[in-house]
Amino acid sequence: MSAVIKRELKAYFTSPLGYVILAVLLLFGGMNFSLVFANGYADMTYVLGSxxxxxxxxxxxxxxxxxxxxxxxxxxxxxLTSPISIRAMVMGKFIAAVTFFSIFIGVCVIFNLVFQVFAQPDWIVFLGNVVGMLLFASSLIAIGVFISALTESQVVAAVGSFAVSFFLMSLNNIASLVNLDFVTKICDWISFSARYQTFTQGTFDITNTVFFLSVIAIFLFLTIRVIDRKRWA
Amino acid sequence: MIEVKNLTKKYGSHKAVDDISFVVNDGEILGFLGPNGAGKSTTMNILTGYLSATSGKAVVNGFDVLEHPNQAKKQLGYLPELPPLYLDMTVKEYLNFVYDLKKVSMPRGPHIEEICKLVKIKDVYHRLIKNLSKGYRQRVGIAQALIGNPRVLILDEPTVGLDPKQIIEIRNLVRMLGKTHTVILSSHILSEVQAVCDRVIVINKGRVIADDTPDNLSRNLSDDHSMSVIIDGERKAVESALKNVKGVKSVSYVRPHDKANEFVVEPIMGYDIRRPLFQLVTENNWPILQLKSNELTLEDIFLRLTDETIDTSNLERSLKARKEVSVKAEDIIFETEEKEDAE
Structure with missing residues (x-):
């Protein structure tokens, strides 16, 4: 598994892809940070929220x-012909992507340290934010990994996982449009953004944590199944 | 040692591999011969655990590929049809990655260096695979298969796309590796199989249609044992004399060549008529201007097998029958020789 993690992480940095992603994250992260900073707030919730x-x-x-x-x-x-299991292969790729994303989280810590110089940011709220963001992003990554295993085309994989994650995100907007009680309930339950919101308030909710971890587990499991099934096709 | 038993792979209703069985002994170089789409790659992919068989089983050095995939895969080095190279890595990074992936316990530096020396990629060691030529990529692919020094090597068309010099180099390499490894090699280049392999399995439409040494194959696969002979002599006399040569089944006249005449002589299965023929013509002082076997070359047979317009089932049947007959014919010759000795 470590061999796969190492290779994937390296691959992000040997192609422009990794740099572009980091540049986008850092640019918008920095922009939001300076906006919040200029408005006199010392709260990463606003930065991460946007x-x-x-x-x-x-x-x-x-x-x-x-x-x-x-x-x-x-x-x-x-x-697949190496003596590693499909599970190790999928986990390796997932962990590599999460690790890459964590660079952004690391930068957020620096942002908060800058706040610390001028004000008293609430580190508990910050921790909630970071954990929430990490869980939320990891769920999206797991979905992306799954969809990537379904196709040979990078573009299809990107568009597909964007569509799925956007659908999951906007469920609560859909819920407010539908006047049926149980539909609203289901949509609210699945909605990623609502669950992410609770983290940003600095409350550590076990249900939400379990929810995101379950989403990760389910999609990684499905990925393993998809890859394994292909051998039998 | 590799054992394949009743292996079948279906894609929907299409049988890519149809009830294939064979055994490869330790230290043997086995050639897989067959047209494109015959099931060579599919069989190899099943052996290496990349695909699963619909039924039947494959055992590598005692480990069933399906039941103990990791142990079985540890015994294997695989070069697929398209070398599985990460183009964004250098040769060094790639080989080190494969080393980690295969969890090799040998010392890293010397092991990789030895392989690089063997396949001659030391001068591109620090270059990106993306920038390598086809020949070098193929060699990096072979290097990848050798990492961990697996006992069994499975090479799917290792010389495809190489220039003639590289082909010879790779063949020599395979022959050398064959001394210490069990090798399965697939190819649709017959001379290659003939040059490198101890044994050949011919596959067509997912079935094994022949399994023999290359020499026996070229002899037995042919369904025409007749010889064409041009003899400088009077037509009628030569023709009737030829008919009386021991082992001759039929003689037919073809056409005149100046003063000489061309005949096609068909021997009885299993007889070698060249010596008696020579004796006959020297006795009668008829110079032989040409003696040529009409036997199909492996090339011819292969072309016939690949030709979709010809129904190959008859050929396949005759190949099988011929093998049995030729064994019997050998016995007969042996017996008659014994009788002659007794007389």
């Missing part, structure tokens, strides 16, 4: 090539 939309666009790009490119270049033959 990053959610950006992350939406970025995560599918981050995950699109993970499996589709392997299939296209036939390098999956190397992985």
């Amino acid at each position: 990053m959610v939309t950006i992350i939406f666009f970025v995560i599918p790009i981050l995950t699109m090539r993970l499996f589709s490119e392997e299939k296209k270049q036939k390098t999956d033959q190397l992985l």
Whole structure:
């Protein structure tokens, strides 16, 4: 597994892709940070809150090539004929993507340290924000990994995972339009943004944590199944 | 040692591999021969665990590929049809990645260096794979298969796309590796199989249609054992004399060549008529101007197999029958020789 993680992380930095993603995250992160800073607030909640939309666009790009490119270049033959399990392979790629994303979280810590110089930011709220953001992003990454395993085309993978994550995100907007009680309930329950919001208030909610972890587990499991099933097709 | 038993792979209703069985012994170089789409790659992909068989089983050095995939895969080095190279890596990074992936326990530096020396990629070691030529990419692919020094090597068309010099180099390399490894190599280049392999399995439409040494194959696969002979002599006399040569089944006249005449002589299965023929013509002082076997070359047979317009089922049947017959014919010759000795 460590071999896969190492390779994927390296691959982000040997192609322009990794740099572009980081540049986008840092640009908008920095912009939001300076806006919040200029308005006299010392709260990362605002910064991260306005990053959610950006992350939406970025995560599918981050995950699109993970499996589709392997299939296209036939390098999956190397992985699948090596003495490593499919599970280790999927986990390796997932962890690599999450690790790459964590660079952004690391930068957020620096932002908060800058706040610390001038004010007293609430570190508990910040921690909630960071954990929430990490869980939220990891769920999107797991979805992206799954969709990437379905296709040979990076573009299809990116568009597909963007569509799925956007649908999951906007569920609560849909819910408010529908006047049926149970539909609203289901939509609210699934809605990623509502669950992410609770983290930003600095409350550590076990249900939401379990929810995101379950989403990650389900999609990684599905990815393993999809790859394994292909051998039987 | 590799054992394949009743392996079948279906894609929907299409059988890519149809009930294939064979055994490869330790230290043997086995050639897989067959037209494109015959099921060579599919069989190899099943052997290496990339695909799963619909039924049947494949065992590598005692480990079932399906039941103990990781142990089985540790015994294997695989070069697929398209070398599985990450173009964004350098050769060094790539080989190190494969080393990690295969969890090799040998010392890293010397092991990789030895392989690079073997396949002659030391001068491109620090270059991006993206920038390498086809020949070098193929060699990096072979290097990848050798990492971890697996006992079994499976090479899918290792010389495809190489220039003649590289082809010879790779063949020599495979022959050398064959001394210490069990090798399965697929190809649709017959001379290659003939040059490198100890044994050949011919696959067509997912089935094994022949399994023999290359020499026996070229002899037995042919369904025409007749010889064409041009003899400088009077037509009628030569023709009737030829008919009386021991082992001759039929003689037919073809056409005159100046003063000489061309005949096609068909021997009885299993007889070598060249010596008696020579004796006959020297006795009668008829100079032989040409003696040529009409036997199909492997090339011819292969072309016939690949030709979709010809129904190959008859050929396949005759190949099988011929193999049995030729074994019997050998016995007969042996017996008659014994009788002659007794006389």
